Amino acid sequence: MRSLDSAREVCERFHPGLVKALGELTFAEREAPGSPVIDLFREHGGVGLLVPTEHGGHGADPVQAVRVMRAIGSMSPSLAAAATMHHFTAATLYALAPTEGRLTGAQIDVLKSVVPDRKIMASGWAEGRTEQNILMPAVTAVAAPGGYTLSGTKKPCSLSKSMDYLTASIAVPGPTGEPELAMAIIPADSPGISVHPFWGNDVLAAAESDEVRLENVFVPEDLIIRTTEEDPERMEALQLAGFVWFELLISSGYAGAAAALVEKVLQRRRGSATDQIQLVVKVESAFAVLEGAARAVLDGVDGEEAVAAALVARFAAQQAIAESTATALELLGGLDFITSSDSARLASGVRPLAFHPPSRASVAEALIAYCAGDALVLA
Known part of the structure; x- marks a missing residue:
C-alpha cells in the first residue's frame, strides 16, 4: 500500500535496516513473549528518534515521528507500544536540555548517554492505571539524606525487561511545604526495583508490559527534576x-x-x-x-x-x-x-x-x- 510504503521509507531513513530485520521474522515471532523486536529497535538506532541532534539523536519532528510509528506499528504492534513509552519520555526530558541551568550535571550525563550507549527509558508515570490521568504521580517519594526513597508499582510497564532507566512522576515538598510535581530518573539496576509477571494476554505480548515494583528505591537529589522559582510552570x-x-x-x-x-x-x-x-x-x-x-x-x-x-x-x-x-x-x-x-x-x-x-x-x-x-x- 503506497502510504505504508512511504511510512516505511521514512522509518528506513531514521532506522536503517529495522523494517527489513522485523520482516525477516514471522508475525508470530515478532509478537511472542521474549521476542527480539525491542533488541532490534535498540540495534537499529530506535532510541534516538526524538533525541535532539546535539545529543547525537535524529531530532525527528512530530510529522516524521508519527510516520515512523505508523511503519513500526504495521510490522509489530508490540514494538510500537513499547517504543512509544521510550519516545514520549525522551521528548519530555530533552525538552529541558536547551535551557542552561534547568538540568544538573548528573541529569545531563544521563541524556548524553542515551544514544551512544543505546539506553532505553521506560515510563513509570500513571499511564496504565484505570481511569487515571497520566500526568498524576504514580510513585510516592519520602525525603532521605541526599535524595528521596521511592515506593510504588507500575503495571503494566512496557519495556520492563529491557529498560536502562525508569522515569516516574513524583510529588515532593515545595519551598512552602506544599507538594509539587517532579520527575525522577531512576537507573533500572537500582536496589529495590523488581519485575514481576503481569501481562496475561497474547496480544502485544512482546511489549514486555509486566509489573515493576519500587520498594524504598533511593534516588539522589541530582536525578530529581523539579520546578524552580524562576520557572514555576x-x-x-x-x-x-x-x-x-x-x-x-x-x-x-x-x-x-x-x-x-x-x-x-x-x-x-x-x-x-x-x-x-x-x-x-x-x-x-x-x-x-x-x-x-x-x-x-x-x-x-x-x-x-x-x-x-x-x-x-x-x-x-x-x-x-x-x-x-x-x-x-x-x-x-x-x-x-x-x-x-x-x-x-x-x-x-x-x-x-x-x-x-x-x-x-x-x-x-x-x-x-x-x-x-x-x-x-x-x-
Whole structure:
C-alpha cells in the first residue's frame, strides 16, 4: 500500500535496516513473549528518534515521528507500544536540555548517554492505571539524606525487561511545604526495583508490559527534576508536551497495525472495488487526522490547544481503526481466519488503543467545555 510504503521509507531513513530485520521474522515471532523486536529497535538506532541532534539523536519532528510509528506499528504492534513509552519520555526530558541551568550535571550525563550507549527509558508515570490521568504521580517519594526513597508499582510497564532507566512522576515538598510535581530518573539496576509477571494476554505480548515494583528505591537529589522559582510552570508545560507526544505516537502505532491488515485485503484483492476503497478511505483517514494534529504541533500549536487537538485526533482515529480492522478481517474471510492467527491477532492488536488513558468518558465533559470556550482541565 503506497502510504505504508512511504511510512516505511521514512522509518528506513531514521532506522536503517529495522523494517527489513522485523520482516525477516514471522508475525508470530515478532509478537511472542521474549521476542527480539525491542533488541532490534535498540540495534537499529530506535532510541534516538526524538533525541535532539546535539545529543547525537535524529531530532525527528512530530510529522516524521508519527510516520515512523505508523511503519513500526504495521510490522509489530508490540514494538510500537513499547517504543512509544521510550519516545514520549525522551521528548519530555530533552525538552529541558536547551535551557542552561534547568538540568544538573548528573541529569545531563544521563541524556548524553542515551544514544551512544543505546539506553532505553521506560515510563513509570500513571499511564496504565484505570481511569487515571497520566500526568498524576504514580510513585510516592519520602525525603532521605541526599535524595528521596521511592515506593510504588507500575503495571503494566512496557519495556520492563529491557529498560536502562525508569522515569516516574513524583510529588515532593515545595519551598512552602506544599507538594509539587517532579520527575525522577531512576537507573533500572537500582536496589529495590523488581519485575514481576503481569501481562496475561497474547496480544502485544512482546511489549514486555509486566509489573515493576519500587520498594524504598533511593534516588539522589541530582536525578530529581523539579520546578524552580524562576520557572514555576515548567513541569506542567513539560507534562502537557509529554501528553501530546504520547497520544499521537501510541495512536499512530495502532493506525499502522490497522493499515497492515488493510494492505492484506488489497494484496489479495478481497471484496469488490467499492469494498476496498471504502476500507482504504477509513484507514487512511485514521492516520490523516493524527498527522494533521502532528503538523499543527510542528507549526507551533502548544499548550491546551495541542492537547485538545491530540485528543480529538486520537478518538477519531480510535473509532476509524476499530471499524476498518473489523471490516478488513471480514473481507479476508473465514479461510484466512482458520488457517492462520496472524490477521486475527493483528485485528485484536489495535483494540488496546481504547484502554490507554484518558478514556473518552473521562474527558468528555472537559472537551465539551473546551469547545465551548473554557479552559481544558483534565482531572
